[in-house]
Amino acid sequence: MTDIGMNDLIPTQTSRQRGVKASEAVRRGLKRRYAAEARFKAYGMIAIGLALAAILTLFTTIISSGLPTFTETKIQLTVHLDEQVIDPSGERNPETLARANYRKLVLDTMTDLFPDVTGRTDKRDLRGMLSRGASYQLQQAVIADPSLIGETVSFDFPVASVMDLYSKGIFDRSVPESDRPVSDKQMVWFDELRDKGVIFTTFNTTFFTNADSREPELAGIWGAAVGSLLTMFVTLMLSFPIGVSAAVYLEEFAPKNRLTQIIEVNINNLAAVPSIVFGLLGLAVFINFFGLPRSAPLVGGMVLALMTLPTIIIASRAALKAVPPSIREAAMGLGASRMQVVSHHVLPLAMPGILTGTIIGMAQALGETAPLLMIGMVAFIVDIPGSITDPATVLPVQVYLWADSPERAFVARTSAAIMVLLSFLIMMNALAVILRKKFERRW
Amino acid sequence: MGDVTNSIAEEAKAPPHALAKDEREPKFVTEGVNVFYGEKQALFDVNLNIFENEVTALIGPSGCGKSTYLRTLNRMNDTIDICRVNGRVELDGTDVYSNVIDVVHLRARVGMVFQKPNPFPKSIYDNVAYGPRIHGIAAGQQEVDAIVEESLQRAGLWKEVKDRLHEAGTGLSGGQQQRLCIARAIAVQPEVILMDEPCSALDPIATARIEELIDELRQNFTIVIVTHSMQQAARVSQRTAFFHMGYLVEVGNTEKIFTTPNDQRTKDYITGRFG
Numbered sequence: 001m002t003d004i005g006m007n008d009l010i011p012t013q014t015s016r017q018r019g020v021k022a023s024e025a026v027r028r029g030l031k032r033r034y035a036a037e038a039r040f041k042a043y044g045m046i047a048i049g050l051a052l053a054a055i056l057t058l059f060t061t062i063i064s065s066g067l068p069t070f071t072e073t074k075i076q077l078t079v080h081l082d083e084q085v086i087d088p089s090g091e092r093n094p095e096t097l098a099r100a101n102y103r104k105l106v107l108d109t110m111t112d113l114f115p116d117v118t119g120r121t122d123k124r125d126l127r128g129m130l131s132r133g134a135s136y137q138l139q140q141a142v143i144a145d146p147s148l149i150g151e152t153v154s155f156d157f158p159v160a161s162v163m164d165l166y167s168k169g170i171f172d173r174s175v176p177e178s179d180r181p182v183s184d185k186q187m188v189w190f191d192e193l194r195d196k197g198v199i200f201t202t203f204n205t206t207f208f209t210n211a212d213s214r215e216p217e218l219a220g221i222w223g224a225a226v227g228s229l230l231t232m233f234v235t236l237m238l239s240f241p242i243g244v245s246a247a248v249y250l251e252e253f254a255p256k257n258r259l260t261q262i263i264e265v266n267i268n269n270l271a272a273v274p275s276i277v278f279g280l281l282g283l284a285v286f287i288n289f290f291g292l293p294r295s296a297p298l299v300g301g302m303v304l305a306l307m308t309l310p311t312i313i314i315a316s317r318a319a320l321k322a323v324p325p326s327i328r329e330a331a332m333g334l335g336a337s338r339m340q341v342v343s344h345h346v347l348p349l350a351m352p353g354i355l356t357g358t359i360i361g362m363a364q365a366l367g368e369t370a371p372l373l374m375i376g377m378v379a380f381i382v383d384i385p386g387s388i389t390d391p392a393t394v395l396p397v398q399v400y401l402w403a404d405s406p407e408r409a410f411v412a413r414t415s416a417a418i419m420v421l422l423s424f425l426i427m428m429n430a431l432a433v434i435l436r437k438k439f440e441r442r443w
Numbered sequence: 444m445g446d447v448t449n450s451i452a453e454e455a456k457a458p459p460h461a462l463a464k465d466e467r468e469p470k471f472v473t474e475g476v477n478v479f480y481g482e483k484q485a486l487f488d489v490n491l492n493i494f495e496n497e498v499t500a501l502i503g504p505s506g507c508g509k510s511t512y513l514r515t516l517n518r519m520n521d522t523i524d525i526c527r528v529n530g531r532v533e534l535d536g537t538d539v540y541s542n543v544i545d546v547v548h549l550r551a552r553v554g555m556v557f558q559k560p561n562p563f564p565k566s567i568y569d570n571v572a573y574g575p576r577i578h579g580i581a582a583g584q585q586e587v588d589a590i591v592e593e594s595l596q597r598a599g600l601w602k603e604v605k606d607r608l609h610e611a612g613t614g615l616s617g618g619q620q621q622r623l624c625i626a627r628a629i630a631v632q633p634e635v636i637l638m639d640e641p642c643s644a645l646d647p648i649a650t651a652r653i654e655e656l657i658d659e660l661r662q663n664f665t666i667v668i669v670t671h672s673m674q675q676a677a678r679v680s681q682r683t684a685f686f687h688m689g690y691l692v693e694v695g696n697t698e699k700i701f702t703t704p705n706d707q708r709t710k711d712y713i714t715g716r717f718g
Contacts, residue, residue: 326557326561328522329555329561330561330624332550333550333555333556335548335574335577335578336547344573349564
């Protein structure tokens with residue numbers, strides 16, 4: 001369009017001539033303008049395509065490697081609960097019951113399945129097909145109901161994790177025997193038992209009800225999930241009221257001066273502080289100075305609350321700012337006090353935005369690992385925490401711990417734990433959308 | 444400029460008390476009012492009296508300070524951080540900027556209706572009941588019901604909304620919303636109602652409806668109205684004040700302002716030469 005210079009617009013031209021010239025210039029430029037628009041659209045579509053492909057890859061990898069965890073291989077054994085082995089005195093003393101040699105009972109039952117197996121190594125291999133958790137399961141059953149002693153009872157025990165992997169086809173005969181943890185003989189026995197229906201596959205409830213364990217077949221996500229819930233509870237209880245009050249004060253009451261400006265800048269900066277720094281702060285202040293228990297959801301929740309506060313304050317202030325001033329004026333014009341204006345009108349209208357911000361902050365906290373490492377929530381915890389002061393771990397830390405474990409079977413469990421964590425996050429985000437839709441009001 | 448008391452005889456249709464307004468006590472007395480927004484001065488030394496049970500119209504071109512003046516009367520300017528007011532603003536002889544009167548109490552006595560209808564995003568009933576509730580004017584549900592009905596009736600909205608009191612106030616038409624805002628203001632039983640261009644967002648029919656309403660409300664309330672429409676000022680007001688560039692140029696009987704203004708600027712404005 002450089003050809004329309006000032007010289008072309010000399011006054012001798014009629015307005016009609018000028019009009020023709022201008023429309024000619026517009027027409028010539030049109031093609032280029034549309035091309036630029038098409039290019040921009042194409043870039044956008046390529047970017048979105050790449051993002052979708054990345055997400056798809058992520059999800060397929062995680063789901064395909066995590067899915068085997070949702071089934072488990074079990075063996076049905078009929079165990080004779082010999083009184084001579086469990087409680088020869090017949091007193092049914094709980095301590096005796098707890099200490100009895102259940103291991104011998106299950107292992108004997110195991111060897112009885114194949115009476116012709118005699119060699120020491122073979123017997124060890126045969127017994128090794130059963131999970132170490134079997135004797136514990138037997139112990140729990142007897143303690144819960146001592147009348148079982150002397151009876152012959154059928155139990156479903158988990159098999160050892162390597163056999164579970166074999167059952168799921170992770171190892172097969174094409175792998176040389178020396179390279180796999182399952183021997184040829186174990187494979188034969190396993191196949192025979194499976195054909196007889198003694199070994200079968202079911203939905204893995206263990207994974208969803210147990211806490212962590214050294215044995216992959218006994219390790220579950222529930223302990224970490226409860227730990228996460230307790231931690232989130234503490235975080236929410238602290239950061240929501242404090243964050244919203246701070247936002248309301250800064251937005252509605254605080255004078256606009258240098259001090260509040262400094263506070264505002266600092267809150268924005270806090271949102272960008274690396275989370276591990278908050279972990280160190282928690283370690284130094286909450287644990288070392290105030291002597292709160294380490295590894296506890298209480299301290300984890302407090303540290304994550306510190307981390308979430310800036311997010312909640314910033315989101316809440318934005319939501320409060322978005323409430324139209326006409327509503328404030330209307331209430332003030334009627335003689336509502338400042339507190340009434342805020343609590344009756346401004347806060348309810350800002351609530352959807354505040355809740356969305358809070359849930360985003362909580363989702364961030366749910367996925368946070370680094371600060372919790374500093375306060376000892378990275379511990380190996382086999383008990384499901386019962387309160388906020390019990391030692392606990394959380395879902396992302398559980399993912400980290402399992403990813404770090406040498407046993408092959410933890411690979412699938414790591415992916416399954418990621419799936420559980422992601423579904424928690426998706427649920428929270430869905431909740432945010434629902435709340436926003438539900439409380440959204442028009443004015 | 445000061446308060447130019449007019450000597451022209453009132454027309455017969457004018458209310459009888461307007462004839463004797465010099466002897467009456469003004470509702471609002473403002474003396475030497477200056478308003479600043481930061482460094483910028485928006486009002487210069489305004490002296491204006493507002494009398495009971497009549498409509499005072501504030502007219503003038505955009506940015507002349509008429510809305511600023513209106514908002515000094517119920518201290519709505521307090522909500523703007525950089526705004527400073529000096530001079531005397533007296534309501535019934537009490538300085539509203541002194542410690543004697545609380546701002547919440549002042550706003551309960553001096554209600555306000557805004558340019559854009561701004562009902563709360565609540566039900567029609569709750570909109571009207573809000574003021575009486577927060578001020579504790581009504582004891583019990585029945586009394587609140589009675590106030591809501593009476594206020595809506597006085598605002599001429601009762602017939603249209605009586606079957607849907609619990610529907611959202613924001614679902615009404617623009618004119619109905621503005622009448623709802625008027626009902627909401629009178630539910631607090633104020634002494635004065637300030638109206639800041641209440642019809643500028645409305646169509647001519649809704650405007651006519653509001654103007655009729657203003658005329659009826661004059662029986663019970665003192666009304667100050669800011670308007671851009673000179674016809675509206677002429678139709679609804681008994682007294683008119685003309686503001687220009689932050690100064691009160693002229694004030695007097697509406698008839699006189701529109702027929703024989705003293706000041707050349709007033710004359711130019713009402714004949715449409717500027718503004």
